[in-house]
Amino acid sequence: MSNFTIPVGPLHVALEEPMYFRVDVHGETVANVDIHAGHVHRGIEYLATKRNIFQNVVLTERICSLCSNSHPQAYSMAIEKIAGIVVPERAEYLRAIADEVKRVASHLFNVAILAHLVGFESLFMHVMEIRERMQDVKESLFGNRMDIGANTIGGVRYDIDAERIGYLEQQLAWIENALIEVVALYRSNGSILGRTRGIGVLSHADALECGTVGPVARASGIRYDVRVKAPYAAYDRLEVPVHTLPDGDVWSRAMVRLAEAQTAIDLIRQCVRDLPDGPTTATTERPSIPAGEAIAKCEAPRGELIYYVRVGESPKPERVKWRVPSFMNWDALRIMLRQAKIADIAIIVNSIDPCISCTER
Amino acid sequence: MLANYSALFAVLAFPGGLFALAIGLALKGADRRLAARLQRRVGPPLAQPFFDLVKLARKRTMVPDIAAKPVFLGAPLIGAASMLLAAALVPIAGVYTPDPALGDLLVLLYLLTVPAVVLMVSGSASGSPFGAIGFSREMALMLAYEGPLVLVVAAVAMRTGAGMGARVSFSLSEIVAYQQAHGAFLFDPMLWPALLAFLAFYPANLGIVPFDIPEAETEVLEGPLLEYSGPALGLFKVMSALKAVVVLSLGIALFFPMAPAGLAGLAVQLAKLLLLMLLGVTVLRVSCGRMRIDQAFRFFLKWPLALSLLSLVIVSFA
Numbered sequence: 040m041s042n043f044t045i046p047v048g049p050l051h052v053a054l055e056e057p058m059y060f061r062v063d064v065h066g067e068t069v070a071n072v073d074i075h076a077g078h079v080h081r082g083i084e085y086l087a088t089k090r091n092i093f094q095n096v097v098l099t100e101r102i103c104s105l106c107s108n109s110h111p112q113a114y115s116m117a118i119e120k121i122a123g124i125v126v127p128e129r130a131e132y133l134r135a136i137a138d139e140v141k142r143v144a145s146h147l148f149n150v151a152i153l154a155h156l157v158g159f160e161s162l163f164m165h166v167m168e169i170r171e172r173m174q175d176v177k178e179s180l181f182g183n184r185m186d187i188g189a190n191t192i193g194g195v196r197y198d199i200d201a202e203r204i205g206y207l208e209q210q211l212a213w214i215e216n217a218l219i220e221v222v223a224l225y226r227s228n229g230s231i232l233g234r235t236r237g238i239g240v241l242s243h244a245d246a247l248e249c250g251t252v253g254p255v256a257r258a259s260g261i262r263y264d265v266r267v268k269a270p271y272a273a274y275d276r277l278e279v280p281v282h283t284l285p286d287g288d289v290w291s292r293a294m295v296r297l298a299e300a301q302t303a304i305d306l307i308r309q310c311v312r313d314l315p316d317g318p319t320t321a322t323t324e325r326p327s328i329p330a331g332e333a334i335a336k337c338e339a340p341r342g343e344l345i346y347y348v349r350v351g352e353s354p355k356p357e358r359v360k361w362r363v364p365s366f367m368n369w370d371a372l373r374i375m376l377r378q379a380k381i382a383d384i385a386i387i388v389n390s391i392d393p394c395i396s397c398t399e400r
Numbered sequence: 401m402l403a404n405y406s407a408l409f410a411v412l413a414f415p416g417g418l419f420a421l422a423i424g425l426a427l428k429g430a431d432r433r434l435a436a437r438l439q440r441r442v443g444p445p446l447a448q449p450f451f452d453l454v455k456l457a458r459k460r461t462m463v464p465d466i467a468a469k470p471v472f473l474g475a476p477l478i479g480a481a482s483m484l485l486a487a488a489l490v491p492i493a494g495v496y497t498p499d500p501a502l503g504d505l506l507v508l509l510y511l512l513t514v515p516a517v518v519l520m521v522s523g524s525a526s527g528s529p530f531g532a533i534g535f536s537r538e539m540a541l542m543l544a545y546e547g548p549l550v551l552v553v554a555a556v557a558m559r560t561g562a563g564m565g566a567r568v569s570f571s572l573s574e575i576v577a578y579q580q581a582h583g584a585f586l587f588d589p590m591l592w593p594a595l596l597a598f599l600a601f602y603p604a605n606l607g608i609v610p611f612d613i614p615e616a617e618t619e620v621l622e623g624p625l626l627e628y629s630g631p632a633l634g635l636f637k638v639m640s641a642l643k644a645v646v647v648l649s650l651g652i653a654l655f656f657p658m659a660p661a662g663l664a665g666l667a668v669q670l671a672k673l674l675l676l677m678l679l680g681v682t683v684l685r686v687s688c689g690r691m692r693i694d695q696a697f698r699f700f701l702k703w704p705l706a707l708s709l710l711s712l713v714i715v716s717f718a
């Protein structure tokens with residue numbers, strides 16, 4: 040058995056985004072991993088200080104396509120805190136709906152990619168077909184498939200009527216049924232279990248030490264979810280179950296995501312049921328934003344997303360800083376990849392659902 | 401002299417050569433189409449493998465700077481040539497009986513290992529680390545599946561030999577003739593374990609999911625094939641299409657060669673090939689995921705080896 044150094048990335052079929060792993064392998068086993076980042080740095084934090092506060096809602100939405108609702112939401116919440124704007128109740132529910140719709144699509148995407156990496160193309164196609172229904176929902180409710188533009192400072196930019204609710208519920212029922220089947224498949228299929236059980240294990244202690252968030256933390260048994268610990272939008276009025284699993288392997292992370300996708304459907308139903316009447320924005324005019332600073336956080340599909348915004352006298356913010364969930368989960372990769380097989384590298388990297396455009400902005 | 405010409409014809413035109421290549425590409429097209437339909441996709445046209453080949457033939461072959469050029473370019477030629485020869489060695493019941501001068505089942509066994517060896521050699525000649533990983537995986541997989549294959553062939557040969565009054569018969573023509581006279585081995589309980597072992601062997605030899613480990617796209621970027629392009633890559637496609645025909649035809653000859661004579665026999669053979677390709681290859685590869693190399697290695701040492709050994713023991717004591 041000889042030693043090689045193989046490049047995984049920056050362009051690699053198994054990675055959706057550019058990331059460079061320099062993997063030293065001994066035979067089929069990983070001896071050392073160097074992670075090199077910086078391929079999609081676009082200087083958005085700097086750019087945010089060159090746009091005015093309202094333009095930044097649009098800008099933050101474009102940081103990343105998969106969490107494209109969480110970024111403007113956390114940003115808006117921070118600005119609302121600075122200006123003391125109270126978001127109308129209807130808008131809070133609508134924000135939760137947008138959040139959960141994106142969550143279903145994001146989680147299904149990741150779980151589908153897992154099947155693709157295992158070489159199970161049919162399952163990949165099947166899960167992507169279910170996700171496609173959620174894409175249809177996004178297009179019908181928000182007018183767009185990825186950047187849904189739901190948030191604005193002081194509320195939301197969309198509203199749903201009885202006809203749209205009917206369509207939404209019909210699609211949710213279909214997706215819910217399809218998901219039951221998919222969960223059973225991931226629970227029992229030999230190909231999936233053989234390639235994901237006991238792979239890329241992150242123990243509870245390691246998960247705490249790395250400060251992991253989101254499904255990665257919950258799959259290692261950490262009961263942490265921003266929607267429960269620090270409720271925002273309408274989450275304090277909804278019943279949000281937190282799914283945890285004890286094993287911390289690739290399979291657990293996939294199962295937590297599938298369970299959260301199922302829960303998200305239930306949350307959307309709760310929101311639609313309790314949806315109060317009223318305006319969708321706090322003011323019809325653009326609110327004036329005083330100087331000040333604030334922190335806001337929300338649960339993006341990948342975990343806790345934190346925004347810090349400082350506003351001075353100028354209409355442009357002095358500083359916008361965000362900490363994305365993938366940044367926290369990144370370090371855990373070193374532990375997960377320890378002594379892994381070459382065949383499992385892509386599967387393990389995918390299991391933290393890395394969002395590189397968020398992390399490098 | 402006439403015999404030599406007919407052997408040449410068998411290797412280059414029928415049933416090897418152009419005929420086998422056309423059948424192999426058509427089978428691949430059918431396989432891709434059915435796989436797409438099973439996954440609710442539209443899929444490529446049936447003639448897509450032909451188009452691919454024509455496209456590759458018109459392109460340039462890039463040779464990496466660090467590659468060993470003669471080996472890099474020679475390997476695919478040897479692979480395709482070995483499969484051309486192998487295709488002429490497999491009899492088609494009622495239609496074609498190979499010239500004994502070309503070789504028997506043992507020669508075929510050797511030829512069947514050539515594509516795997518060629519992939520290993522080309523992988524290491526390309527100088528790419530992924531080729532090197534593909535090399536080691538291909539080698540491990542070959543070690544795992546060759547054993548059961550030899551035992552399967554031995555069991556069938558001994559069964560035929562016992563029936564013909566000899567000890568063993570390594571002539572495929574005799575094996576086919578014996579079955580046509582006494583019934584197919586498919587219905588012979590003594591050879592059922594060997595049949596099961598063969599069913600595990602051919603996906604590994606053809607390199608399809610769950611055993612496409614040496615060329616796994618999402619893991620080693622097609623491994624040995626990574627650096628290939630143009631006509632050289634086309635030769636690998638030719639090799640793989642021919643190999644599909646050879647391996648499936650071998651399965652038919654070993655276990656179910658029953659067919660009428662003449663053109664009808666040819667039609668029956670084509671129908672069997674198509675059925676085997678669609679049921680045995682397509683349905684298998686869309687219904688599961690890939691194994692890891694250690695899992696596949698253990699699988700082959702456990703089940704196919706034990707089953708083929710069992711058949712051999714039963715046959716030799718019966």
